[in-house]
Each structure stands twice: as structure tokens, then as C-alpha cells.
Amino acid sequence: MQPPLNQSLLGKPLVEELQTPALILDLELFEKNLSEMAQHCQKHGIALRPHTKTHKSVAIAKLQLAAGAVGICCAKLGEAEIMGTAGIDSILLTSPVVAKAGMRRLMQLNEIVEELMVVVDDRANAEALNELARTSGAVVRIVLDLDPGLHRTGVLPGDSALALARFIHDADGLEFAGLQSYAGHLMHVESYAERRLKSHAVMDMLAEFQHRLGSMNIPCPLVTGGGTGTYDIDAERGVLTELQAGSYLFMDRQYNEVLDPGDHSLGFDTSLFVQMTVISAGSPGLATTDAGFKCFATDADSPLLVGTDIAARYFFFGDEQGGLSFDKQETIEIGSTLRAITPHCDPTFNLFDYVHAIRGDTLEAIWTIDARGCVA
Amino acid sequence: MQPPLNQSLLGKPLVEELQTPALILDLELFEKNLSEMAQHCQKHGIALRPHTKTHKSVAIAKLQLAAGAVGICCAKLGEAEIMGTAGIDSILLTSPVVAKAGMRRLMQLNEIVEELMVVVDDRANAEALNELARTSGAVVRIVLDLDPGLHRTGVLPGDSALALARFIHDADGLEFAGLQSYAGHLMHVESYAERRLKSHAVMDMLAEFQHRLGSMNIPCPLVTGGGTGTYDIDAERGVLTELQAGSYLFMDRQYNEVLDPGDHSLGFDTSLFVQMTVISAGSPGLATTDAGFKCFATDADSPLLVGTDIAARYFFFGDEQGGLSFDKQETIEIGSTLRAITPHCDPTFNLFDYVHAIRGDTLEAIWTIDARGCVA
Numbered sequence: 001m002q003p004p005l006n007q008s009l010l011g012k013p014l015v016e017e018l019q020t021p022a023l024i025l026d027l028e029l030f031e032k033n034l035s036e037m038a039q040h041c042q043k044h045g046i047a048l049r050p051h052t053k054t055h056k057s058v059a060i061a062k063l064q065l066a067a068g069a070v071g072i073c074c075a076k077l078g079e080a081e082i083m084g085t086a087g088i089d090s091i092l093l094t095s096p097v098v099a100k101a102g103m104r105r106l107m108q109l110n111e112i113v114e115e116l117m118v119v120v121d122d123r124a125n126a127e128a129l130n131e132l133a134r135t136s137g138a139v140v141r142i143v144l145d146l147d148p149g150l151h152r153t154g155v156l157p158g159d160s161a162l163a164l165a166r167f168i169h170d171a172d173g174l175e176f177a178g179l180q181s182y183a184g185h186l187m188h189v190e191s192y193a194e195r196r197l198k199s200h201a202v203m204d205m206l207a208e209f210q211h212r213l214g215s216m217n218i219p220c221p222l223v224t225g226g227g228t229g230t231y232d233i234d235a236e237r238g239v240l241t242e243l244q245a246g247s248y249l250f251m252d253r254q255y256n257e258v259l260d261p262g263d264h265s266l267g268f269d270t271s272l273f274v275q276m277t278v279i280s281a282g283s284p285g286l287a288t289t290d291a292g293f294k295c296f297a298t299d300a301d302s303p304l305l306v307g308t309d310i311a312a313r314y315f316f317f318g319d320e321q322g323g324l325s326f327d328k329q330e331t332i333e334i335g336s337t338l339r340a341i342t343p344h345c346d347p348t349f350n351l352f353d354y355v356h357a358i359r360g361d362t363l364e365a366i367w368t369i370d371a372r373g374c375v376a
Numbered sequence: 377m378q379p380p381l382n383q384s385l386l387g388k389p390l391v392e393e394l395q396t397p398a399l400i401l402d403l404e405l406f407e408k409n410l411s412e413m414a415q416h417c418q419k420h421g422i423a424l425r426p427h428t429k430t431h432k433s434v435a436i437a438k439l440q441l442a443a444g445a446v447g448i449c450c451a452k453l454g455e456a457e458i459m460g461t462a463g464i465d466s467i468l469l470t471s472p473v474v475a476k477a478g479m480r481r482l483m484q485l486n487e488i489v490e491e492l493m494v495v496v497d498d499r500a501n502a503e504a505l506n507e508l509a510r511t512s513g514a515v516v517r518i519v520l521d522l523d524p525g526l527h528r529t530g531v532l533p534g535d536s537a538l539a540l541a542r543f544i545h546d547a548d549g550l551e552f553a554g555l556q557s558y559a560g561h562l563m564h565v566e567s568y569a570e571r572r573l574k575s576h577a578v579m580d581m582l583a584e585f586q587h588r589l590g591s592m593n594i595p596c597p598l599v600t601g602g603g604t605g606t607y608d609i610d611a612e613r614g615v616l617t618e619l620q621a622g623s624y625l626f627m628d629r630q631y632n633e634v635l636d637p638g639d640h641s642l643g644f645d646t647s648l649f650v651q652m653t654v655i656s657a658g659s660p661g662l663a664t665t666d667a668g669f670k671c672f673a674t675d676a677d678s679p680l681l682v683g684t685d686i687a688a689r690y691f692f693f694g695d696e697q698g699g700l701s702f703d704k705q706e707t708i709e710i711g712s713t714l715r716a717i718t719p720h721c722d723p724t725f726n727l728f729d730y731v732h733a734i735r736g737d738t739l740e741a742i743w744t745i746d747a748r749g750c751v752a
Contacts, residue, residue, distance in 0.1 A: 001377045002454060005752055017478050041492045060610050075696040076666075078378060089513065094666045095666070095696060096655045098711045121656055122710050152664050152693055153656040184694060259650050262710045279472045280497055280529040288528050289453075290471070293723045294751050298675040312627070316675065317528055318560060319429065320451040320471060320751070323684065346695045347669045353749050373729050373748075375670050375696070376381055376395045 004366045005356045013361045016337050020277045023248070023352040024339065027359045029271035033249050036267060037231065038067045041243060044235035049073055049092060049224060051246030054346045056371035057084040057355065060249070071115065073224075073244050077105055078374030080116070086370070089114035092143065092224060094180065095246070096153060098125050107136045117177050117222075119145040121155045124169055134311065141177040142168045143222065146209060148183040148202040156338035157209040162216065169218045180221025181206055182244060187229030192260040199230045204238035210239070228266065229258055253347040254300045256375030274337040274348070276322065278332055285328035289314075289338065291319045296340070296346035303340035314340055380730045380742045389737045392713050396653045397667035399728040400715065401626070403735045405647035409625050412643060414443045417619060420611035425449055425468060425600060428620030430722045432747035434462040436625070437673065438595045439619030446631070449600075449620050453481055455655065462746070465490035468519065468600060470556065472529060474501050483512045491505065493553050493598075503545055509549030517553040518544045519598065522560040522585060524578040533585040545594045554598025557582055558620060561666065563605030566635040575606045579613035584614070604642065605634055628721040630676045649715040650679065650724070652698065654708055661704035665690075665714065668697045672716070673723035679716035685688040691718055725735070
């Protein structure tokens, strides 16, 4: 990893002189989002356990904790290792860890993180973790993952799920910490009413399952799930104890377009941008920037230009470049800088080693994206 | 950047035990591709200057040089800095460097790389580089970028391009090294006949421009361009002196599908894969792997599974996971490993910090993707 190119500009009001492409975070809007979500959770009596898969940055995770988060979520073991080593003491690993070497790494991490939890959705996996935990001498906290209908991970909430909960609860090496259900397929449902109805159905499923656990004398202190797209719905049923949102800090084109025709939009501002430079402008109505597939996640829509003097549209122009298309009467100068809203914030963060935190026109900090690429 | 997770498996015949997701390179096929392209270029009297934007790895670049490449191409200054610092002494920077700080970095790099060349397509940029070169006391080698109709970078081959060549040739601080024209839009044209016809037209344009330079007494020793999709056409007109191919070493789904109905396919084998692990399998006909948007470039098609016992199709299942869809009568065990051909090799390399070089079932080396993320 190269040292941050733009370090010499720290503290200087010269943000347009950044070496680009650069990932930019507008601190004013970021702090507004940070505080908005903290207040929302406090008001509605739900704990916040933000997903650090979004930003993979220790500095940002620590700001979330300082703003009241009870701990963090990590998607992958490698991410949790980075966050745990940096001193974060409550981590929920939201994907199953099934490989032998992975489970051994989990046991090691369990020794350094005060409260480490991992989801399980399979009996053989629970048995293997129990064996390893008994050998290691430290109990492993397990969250049972329930499938909310997305069918990505999780068991369906039936008898075999109850039997798995029973096994986890009774196993010497394991502690049954609670339930997870993440309804990823509901986050971008455009209609607020439909999103709400379907989210409530997931919550009702969780409540019913929790009730059945209760009648089996299995305490379930934790129910974790939800996300940015449903944050204002997730607490309504009083079922979730923790909210796993991540994107709320940054927003992206995909989330910004979750906008009900009845004008019910998510309550966060876009704070994340990619700054780029025009490197070529040889044809009328067309210019080329230095940011292509390697600077924006390409799983969603195109980047959306902001703050340009003329109406221009960004289009992907290969691995290394972006195209700008605009009226042939207009010109965009070579060397000029532009910013775009990212199509999808999580995988865009994962392309960069640093994020540049700006306040107004001043580069205030450069934060390392510590767990970038830690996909294993 | 974390240390390579799989280091403890080096030299061991246990490649299925790799911590996944992991980028895998089959050395036997990789070496076949390396040698095939080297022989092709030798046979057709064209030099090979492979594009290291594809792999961003010093180790792989040095293997290409050892196999006869005359130097390398880099897409970005950051990449060229990594390669130059690692001792590679002939580098062509294939995108214009227009920002002030970038041009200063270029002057510094010019002091450590024996033969550094950079493309220019704009008079003001040429003037600025000339000023800096005069101040630095070292001549900067310039390659004039001609637009082959892609309109991404380059000047159209008319009088103003000739005037720019004249300026570069005459400027004290600059050396006119030659011409570049990269026809990226022709690389994936399915019909061989159409690809050939259009490539020849680009070559004829270059020959005509070179002829006009000659009549202006501007020597043009270098004509660089071409790529994997046209490698077997690029030398035919005898115009290009250098071939810029990159993907030939690895191939990907996108290039594999450049297959003429007349059965004229590109002469390289797929050597690059992502290895992943099944982490959940709760629903009939469906399983979930640990590799999603953060492990495969998503600008092209989906990853293509290889070597599975049952017919299964990979689909993207979010940032962190992939889905496997298969016949409901079949089962895929949790913990089993799978490999997939990447949709597009270049931006997939750019997601990982390491590539695992295997021979048969043995992990022979772990190569660092040194310039990963060096987009600026």
C-alpha cells in the first residue's frame, strides 16, 4: 500500500489540488448522518451496531462507537481481525465461518475481543465450533441466523431452527446470544408502504420465533438486523434490539433512489464522493476523466456528477477512465476537477486505500480503509 | 494490507484448504500463455510491451520481461511509480498526466526510470511538460496519442495533430518518441473478419500519419497499440512496432466469448480463477458462497463456475456473497470449495492484494499485487 498521495495537502484549503481519483468524505454531512442515526436509535430505544463492511475503516468505526454505537458488525473474519486488533471490543460477525482454518482464526480472535459473536445457520458448523471452543477453553457466542426470505444465509424459522437453538444453548463450548435476520432484499424497495409491510412481516416472524424459544426456556437477549433502507421501520415492532445499518453515513445513488412517490425519502445526506480530473477533451460534447471501473463499484447504476457548471452525464469508459457527455456547445477544460456520487458505497470504499475527509474546502484528515480487500 | 493468509500452505499440495475467497493463477496455463505471446511477437517481428494495468504485480511484470518483453505499459502514474521503483527500466504511461502535482511526480519518476515515456494529446499539456522538463534538466519522452475512433483519449490524425507533433519534436525539454493508438473498442468485436477490417483501418490511419510525419522530417521510431483481442491482427500491416496486450496471460469470460462463429478463437487459455467456499445451503437448489461484488469485477457478465461435479450457475448475491443455483435434486455441501472464471480480469486483480500461483494442487507462490488501487 502506497503512502497517501495527498498528505502534503492536509490542513490546506486546496482540496481541488488533490491527486485524483480520490475518495472524498464531506465531514459536515457525514457528522450530520452520524448524529441523525444515533439520535434516531436513542429515541426509539434500539441499540446501534453499525456494519463496518461499508467503510472498513477503524477511524470511522471508532467515531460510530463514540457516537453511541454498542459495537460493530463485520461481514468477514479478516475485517473482524482488523477491527478487533485495533481494540474494538464488541463485534458481531454476520456471515457463517465454516472452513477449518477460518474457525481456528475465530478462536484466536475470540481471545482478544471481549465480546465476539458469530452467526451460525448449520448444525455441523455449530458442532465444529463447539468442539474447537471446548478445546480452546473459551466459550464462543453464537447468534442464530434466521432466513427472512432472502435465502442467502440463515435457517428458516421452523422446528429444525429451534432444534439448532437448543443445541447451541445446551453446548458446553457455546453461548446462545440471540437471533439475526437481515432482510437485504427489502432495503431498496421503492414504496415505503411495501417496505414497511414486508419488514413488519420479518419482525413478526422473529417475534414468533423468540416466543417459541421462550417456551423452550432459551433466553434470547439479542435480536439483530435491519439496515439503512428500513432504519425508520426496524424499531416499530419493538422486536429488534440492535440495528445493523452501515450505508447511512455515506449514502449512494442506489439508496438515494429509494424514494417513495409519496416523497418519503431516507433521512440522510450524501457525504461520499469520488473526485476526478478531466484528462482529455478532444471531441465535441465529450471529455474523459481519470476514474473508471477501478474507482466506482459497477454493480449498480452509473456515478452521478454533482456541482458541475454545465449539465454533463458520466458514463463508464473502461477500467481506467470515465466519459463525460454534454452539449456540444459547451466545453470542459482538461485539468478541471469534478465530483460524483458513488453508485454503491460499500464496494466503492473497497476499491480505495484511503478516504479524504474534508471540511468545506480543507482536507482535514486522511483515514486508512484498513480492512480493504479483507474478503476472507 | 494484511500478510497473505495462505502463507502457511506454501509448497503444500493442499490448495483446497486455502482461506477463501482467493485469487488463483494456474501456473501451467499462465506459462503457456506467456510463451505463446512471446513466440507470436518474435515470429511476427513486433515487440511486446505488455500492459501491467491488468495484473499490477511486479513479480508478473518481471516474468514478462524475462520472456522477452521490451518494457511495460502502465495506465496510471501510481502504477508506474511502483514498477519503476521496483527496477523496471522501460515504462510507457498510456494515459495523459495533466494535473500539476502529477506532472511533478512524472519528473521525479523520469529521474529513476531509464526509459520513461508518457502519452500526450493536448498542446497545453505538452507545453507544461516542456516547461517542467527544462527546469528539471532531463528530457521527457513523449508519445503522441492518436484517437482511433474510440474518442477516449488521443487527437484525431489531422493537421492539429501534426502541429502538436512538430511542437513536441522541436521543444527543448521534450523528445518525440512516436505514436500510440489504442483501439479499445475493437478488442471484443465478435466477428474476426470485422475486427480485422476495423483494426487494419486503424493501422492504415497510423501509417498515413507516420508518412506525413516523415515528410515533415519528424522521425517516428515507435508505433504502439493493439491488445489481446487483436493480437493476431495487429502485426499484419507492419505498422505497429509494439503490442500493448495485457489480458492474454489470464483471459476472462469477456475475452473467452470473443469467439467467431467461424471458430476463430483467441489462442490463450484461462489461467485465472477465484476460489470460493460454500458457507450456507439452506434452500433446495440454492447455496451461498463467500465471494460477491468485492471479489469479482461486475462491469461485465457473471463469473463462470468451472470443474463442479453438478451443473450449477453462479449469480451475484450482494457485496459479500455469491449464489449458486442448481437442480433441486442435487446438493452442494457447506464447506466445499469451487472455482470460477472471472468476468473481467483487470478490475478483478484490482480487488485483491495477492494472487496465489498454483501448479497442479500445490501452492507454489503468493505474488503481491503491488500496484493494486494505485489509480492516481
